[in-house]
Amino acid sequence: MAVKLITAMLYFAAVFYLGWKGWKETRGASDYMLAGRSVNPFIMAMSYGATFVSTSAIIGFGGVAAMFGMPLLWLAFLTIFVGVFIAMVFLGKRTRRMGLTLNCHTFPELLGKRYNSKFVQSFSGGIIFFFIPVYAAAVLTGICRMTEVSLGLPYEWMLIGITAILSLYVITGGMKAVMYTDAFQGTIMAAMMLFLIGYTYYLLGGVVPAHEKLTAMSHLMPQALQKGGILGWTQGSAQGTPLWLVIYTTLVYGVGIGVLAQPQLAVRFMTVSSDRELNRAVLYGAIFLLLTVFVIFVVGALSNAIFLDRFGKISIQMAGGNLDKIIPVFIESIMPSWFSTAFLLAMFAAAMSTLSSQFHIGGTSLAHDVSQVVMPTKRDSKQVNQLGIVATILATLIWAWLLPPSIVARATAFFFGLTGAAFLPAYIFGLYWKGMTKTGAKTSMVGGFTVSMLWMLFIHKKEAASIGLCKALFGKVTLVADAAPGSTMFLLQWVDPNVVALPVSLTIAVVVSLLSRSLAEDHIQLCWQNT
Structure with missing residues (x-):
């Protein structure tokens, strides 16, 4: 325990130093929001990755991989191919050029200036501010569950303590502090994960024996998961079953495509x-x-085989039914004692790198994109942004206190899907299609957001059951709950909102733009200058 606390103190000392360095180099709004547009590519890439890969990916989705198995590797593939290659090569360059040409500091401002629309800027900023605390709360929950298991400290104490630490350098240091600390934390994460997969395969006798053992355990899959369509940890799920829809529409598609419209990533x-x-x-x-991502999905699935060897139980049983505790329990009970300390730091790194970016983007969205559009002020923008970050932090803390167990992966998928439906057509068409109009962007964003929220409230079972609005209004959990079991209508309860909302949003964007009057020619030429 003492070693863990001393190591943690050294880690936080390094984080605070980098935060102080960012604060010293921050002199204006451009430094605070965009790190002066002069970040080293290694720091940018590590900050991008560390922001993307948080405790929601490692703790939350690692637990999901322990339950569903290897099909989660499709999500790992999409995060690399779509989240890095497609995002940086096809969207990143045009985003950088257009942002520089139009002098944009935030993602909502980029959309607003592209379409010459204050509504687009304030609406997108409002979505980010109101809903990113849910995603941030999932990340905060992940690290607090890890410290709860590792250090034995109360979950509620860790919520307050970790939030306070993050607040110190995010509020004062801005984007430079965020990106410096991200790069440091990302390096720690990568080193720890490399050891984790190597040691996991070592315990199971190698790569081939490990996967053969996991395949032979399919009969141990819990009955509830078998009824939902899961065949085994390496066999995947039966096509068209409820859990097949959960895996491929919510987790793989919703997160894997939604990453393209993540404001905290695009701004980098x-x-x-x-x-x-x-x-x-x-x-x-x-x-x-x-x-x-690839490592934790493999380790999450293989944890079942190791737990069975050591304790005669599969992962979900070891964690007492809470998915968010599977990876923490695995680290504490299976891995060498020194590694649990190092991994705890890696999880601090994962959580803090993502949370700092979420707090930053949520705060600047409120201060720069909502309040400055709705109620313009001449106050110093840095101070206003700091107040916005404080508001985002407080909202995150409240959500983290209220969210139920096993929520980390679901809350992450919710935010990715919602932003994908609301932002992706306006963002991509704004970069690549001169015919995309202001009206098309407005209706696409509002339509995608509306369809996503309605599907979540009245069709998608997980959220509809938890929120209870459909039950209160119509007397049933979802509008299709009475459909014949196994029918297409019945299975809609497990189809992610983004599967419906994103095509609707894309269709609206194209049709309305073709029917509406084009943007002024001079504004189009400004947007495309040097892109």
């Missing part, structure tokens, strides 16, 4: 000085995600 494209830096960042980012 505007922090580098040239396209060359983005090209160099692709390799760093891909390696980082391979060492983190």
